[in-house]
Amino acid sequence: MSNNQPRIILHVDMDYFFAQCEEREHLELKGKPVVICVYSGRGGGAVSTSNYEARKFGIKAGIPISRAKKLKPDAVFLPVNMELYRSISDEVMEILRGYCTILEQESVDEAFCDITGRVSGFDEAKLLAVRIKEDIRQKVGLTCSAGVAPNKLIAKIASDFQKPDGLTVVKRDEILQFLVPLKITDLTGVGKKTGERLNELGVKTIGELSKLSADELIREFGQAKGIWLKQASQGIDDSPVVEREGTEQIGRITTLKEDTKDSNLIYEVIDGLSDEVYKKLETRKLSFKSVTFVAISTDFKTHTKTHTLGAPAKDLETIKESARRLAKLFLEEHPVTLRRVGVRVANLTEAKGQKTLGNFENGNKKR
């Protein structure tokens, strides 16, 4: 790191993410075992994830669907609806972004936030994490688990430490006692192969791993991995939180006052959402290259329509116009009743230079 200020990193991971998204969309699923399935061509397939009710019966990610059906025949089995999970993921990431200086989205359901500059220390960081969890619960309707620590490695292990709806804070001087009893496979980056080899060496816990010398580890696993294992076992990790290019999107989604297919009502809502998206872009001085209209129909299906611009734009009109046009096209193609609608922009870049509005308009009108 370029400065010496101790870092405070927050890691957020959504609880039983795909299954919890389905619970949000289908309230009648609450309390029932829910299994999300990836079906393969020939009627087989594997479990992608399951809610905690289903996990009680031994149904977890990776097992064959046929096995899950034997374990709990009357569980609810649903196919993956990635569009839904992506749009809910965008809602979560947008909230997180509001609380941190840098956000690194690691996967659809988790992210690292560098909150160093936002809080005075770990006590305040804990309060902030509580507030973020509550905000996600209220605005998105889902629970998550969070970890707060001086680096990414420990923050990630901490978020997984108490699940679901957990919060674990590990201060610098607590790192070693936190790590010592944990299994080596809890160390993010120790996969099956490394884990097995370490087991053969009689090493089961991170505490035991930390007792091996760097030389021994390098001999076993090579220079890079050996050094990494030595450092990780002591909770040392200097990797910075970095924004992943291309993953960034800014979106707003809302539930309509009533279910409708009336385009005028929908346009009105889109205009409001476009305003909000624009404000966010403007404060962060970003341009976008694509606009997406998101529609969730009353049958809970999520649909999206995206328009990619010829050149980056940063003006409100382009967002509004594109979103309205996409909505119009969508409603013509799908005469369905809508429950929620959203607008998002993506392919974000820094709005460089002093291009005039005219320039942008010329660029954008050539569609």
Ligand code: DGT
């Ligand atoms: P958690 O975090 O333990 O409460 O449960 P999840 O379901 O959120 O687990 P996580 O964070 O490892 O994964 C996030 C989502 O990614 C999960 O909801 C479904 C998907 N996923 C996880 N593992 C697999 C897998 O083995 N296959 C497939 N297709 N999807 C997976």
Ligand code: CA
């Ligand atoms: Ca998760």
Ligand code: CA
């Ligand atoms: Ca995850």
